[in-house]
Amino acid sequence: MPRILIPLLLLFSSFSFANSNQTVYVYAASSMTQVVERLIEKAQGQGIEVKGVYGSSSSLARQISQGAPADIFISANTQWMDYLEQQGEGVKPSINIAGNQLVVVSGNKDVRFDRLDDLSNWNKMLDGQRLAIGESNTVPVGIYAKQALQNLGVWQSLSKHTAPMKNTRAVLAMVERQQVPMGIVYVTDAKQSKQAHLVSAIPMDLYEPIKYPALLLSDRSSANQVYKALYSKEMSQYLLELGFTPLTQ
Known part of the structure; x- marks a missing residue:
C-alpha cells in the first residue's frame, strides 16, 4: 500500500470513530x-x-x-x-x-359516546367487531385502558372482544385503516392523526396517572x-x- 494512503486512511478512520x-x-x-x-x-x-x-x-x-x-x-x-x-x-x-390522557377514537367521525359505563353503548358501536387496545399486561397504553374499563365495569365483557397491539401506534394504525371500529390511545395520538376521530375522552380518575x-x-x-x-x-x-x-x- 502506498505510504501516502496510510495517513489518509487513519484520518478517515479517526473521523468516523469521532462521529460514532x-x-x-x-x-x-x-x-x-x-x-x-x-x-x-x-x-x-x-x-x-x-x-x-x-x-x-x-x-x-x-x-x-x-x-x-x-x-x-x-x-x-x-x-x-x-x-x-x-x-x-x-x-x-x-x-x-x-x-398524557386516554381517549377513545374511531375511523368514523360520526361515532359518539354518551356513557362509557354503559356496556350496551360499546356493544352497539363495536357491532360484533373488536376494540383495539395495547396488550393489557405489558404495554402501558393497554395497562391504562384495562384499568379504565375495569373501573367502568365493562372490562369483563369487552376483554373477550379486543385486538391487543404491541404499542399505541399500532392501535392507532388499526383505527386509521378502519380494521376495527374503535380503539383506545393517548390523546396525543388522536391529535396528530387525520384519519382517527375523537369519540370520547376517558376520565383521568379511572386509571393511574400517565x-x-x-x-x-x-x-x-x-x-x-x-x-x-x-x-x-x-x-x-x-x-x-x-x-x-x-x-x-
Whole structure:
C-alpha cells in the first residue's frame, strides 16, 4: 500500500470513530416519537447525532436490560422504569417529563359516546367487531385502558372482544385503516392523526396517572446534553403543543 494512503486512511478512520462516538441512542415509547424527532433536530445544531429507537416500553426495557446500546430511555409508565432502576441501570434517578390522557377514537367521525359505563353503548358501536387496545399486561397504553374499563365495569365483557397491539401506534394504525371500529390511545395520538376521530375522552380518575419518566443511562457528555434538553423550557412548550402535560418530579 502506498505510504501516502496510510495517513489518509487513519484520518478517515479517526473521523468516523469521532462521529460514532457522538451518536446518542434514545430508546423511547412509541408515543414519544415526535418528541425524540425534535431532539434529533436540536442535537444536530450541537454536532451531536441522535438516533431514536421506538417501541413499547416493556419491549425496550427488556432490550436495555439485556445490553442494548441505549443512552437514554423514555418510558410511557413508571413500572418499566422501576424495572430498570431496580437492576441498577441509570447514571442518576429518572425524571418525569410529561403526562398524557386516554381517549377513545374511531375511523368514523360520526361515532359518539354518551356513557362509557354503559356496556350496551360499546356493544352497539363495536357491532360484533373488536376494540383495539395495547396488550393489557405489558404495554402501558393497554395497562391504562384495562384499568379504565375495569373501573367502568365493562372490562369483563369487552376483554373477550379486543385486538391487543404491541404499542399505541399500532392501535392507532388499526383505527386509521378502519380494521376495527374503535380503539383506545393517548390523546396525543388522536391529535396528530387525520384519519382517527375523537369519540370520547376517558376520565383521568379511572386509571393511574400517565407519566413519562426519562432515564440517563450513559455518562457521556453528549448524552447528558440531550437528556437535559428533555426537560428544558422549550421542550415543555413543545410537549404542550403535542397535547402532553409537562411534568417536573
